[in-house]
Amino acid sequence: MRTAICLVAAVFMGLPAAPARAGGQVAHLSRAGARPGDVLRVTGEGWEPGRLLQLVTCGAGGLSGSAACDMRAALATPVRTDGTFVVDLQVGDPPAACPCVVHIAGVQGETGGPVNLPLTVTGHATGALPAATAPVHELELQDHHLSGRTAAAWFGAPEHLELTFTVRNPTPSTLVGATLQARLGGGGDDNVFHTEQVTGLGPGQSRTFTVPVDIPLFAFGRYVVTADVGGLAGVRMTYNAYPWGLALINIAGALLITWGVLRRLLRRRELRHAxxxxxxxxxxxxxxxxxxxxxxxxxxxxxxxxxxxxxxxxxxxxxxxxxxxxxxxxxxxxxxxxxxxxxxxxxxxxxxxxxxxx
Known part of the structure; x- marks a missing residue:
């Protein structure tokens, strides 16, 4: 009897999971069960082309926000022009008990709503679903600025800036278990450099966040700093890193060398005709x-x-x-x-x- 149950469980974990839908958005898992660290293929269709999606393994049925998700194993992927996506996701070890899901949502906003794909995480604790609460679907961005730039940046020195922004919760629900994520794009990179848990933002309340932003040594080009709280109230700031001071020093050096060469040539000419x-x-x-x-x-x-x-x-x-x-x-x-x-x-x-x- 025990052998039969193990065989049934093994067959069940090898089958693809049933698709989940949210409006016209459809997503699939390559199988319905896995262990933390395993890799699953996630596919979808009917999504908004060009949209950036975040996929993460969550406990508590995905109802408690990012506080119940393993954000260390979160992954972001863009939607193709035909509205589809294909990505290999490493199964995380969420901090909350199962039922577990693979939570798929847009990084900027909740257009069309998120999709939760049920997933059996082998060896993970299970428990009851949390009481349903009205999720916060809106945050207002009140103020944002990037400060801390110095004149040393003109000569390629690294910069230690601060992104400061204020958000307000205009809904009648309390924001619980959201994650603040900040990304730095530029120089061929686009990565999350800061994460922070945000909780307890009540109705009508505002909160100011300060995120350190480090610009590397000899940075050159346009850097884009973005941040959001739970995919809401996105901030986008641009930092132009062009070390014009180094260019001016090189130009001055070239002019001095040219002047010295011309002076030497003129001196030789005078000596020849003297x-x-x-x-x-x-x-x-x-x-x-x-x-x-x-x-x-x-x-x-x-x-x-x-x-x-x-x-x-x-x-x-x-x-x-x-x-x-x-x-x-x-x-x-x-x-x-x-x-x-x-x-x-x-x-x-x-x-x-x-x-x-x-």
Whole structure:
């Protein structure tokens, strides 16, 4: 007898579940029973094309709102253009006792009403259905804004924003067991980043919610932040992340590089067309034979270079080192130091300093 009962139960769990209808909306489960963690195929037809649906495993017959549902295993899917959808749903472990259902409803609003597909969750506790209460089908959005933007976003810094919105319950029923969900879309992602249970919002009462919104580092493009309470009172805000400061820095850098290249080219052109008799020495001249540099007073950082040299040479001392001093013959020099002396004396009457090449 026990074997026969087990066989009947196994056959029952392998059969597809009977379809459930809400108006013209129809949905089916691939089988009527499963264990938490199993995957079921859910199909539907007659739904509004393009609508975003949420599917979740709920206890208490789906009558107690999202507080009786396993929101960790919730799944969202869009309706195809022909009004159908096909999705593989992982069976959750709802926090409320069975009877259990797969609850299907629109993410934004309740057009056409939700659909509950009965599901036997093997090994899950069972209990009585809760007392029926009039569900809240309407919430009013009173105010919403996105705050916290800083100037650092112009340079690609991450942003820590706050989405603040206020909703009011205009119905004669109390909102019980609804879920606040916030999504961030942009940069190729569209995911739920914040969930919060909402309960006890009585008739005529208002409540303000604050949701933290994190924009990633070097974000670029348009980000859309959406939030709703139980699929009602949807909020949609747009955040434009364009780090124009980085672009301006790059443009300024490119202009400086271009200006430097043009200045160098113009300098070379002037030198090519200059009179050889008017040629001037550069501000720093390296003397390879001495292993030293000639540093003139108008050289960039000349004071620092002079400090490092630790000593200065007069023009006569330089002549002696090069080989044109009193004890050197004319052939020992590789430079026409008389001509060099006239140039240096004319341009730098205060003399020059010599820094050792270390």
């Amino acid at each position: 009179n050889p008799g008017d040629a001037m020495l550069p501000a720093v001249v390296r003397l390879g034979g001495l292993g030293a540099y000639l540093v003139f007073d108008d050289a960039p950082g000349a004071r620092w270079l002079h400090g490092r040299a630790g000593a200065q040479l007069s023009l006569d001392g330089l002549r002696h080192l090069i080989g044109t001093g009193q004890q050197a013959g004319p052939s020992d020099s590789v430079l026409d130091l008389d001509a060099l002396g006239h140039v240096l004396a004319r341009r730098y009457p205060r003399g020059i300093s010599l820094m050792e090449d270390t």
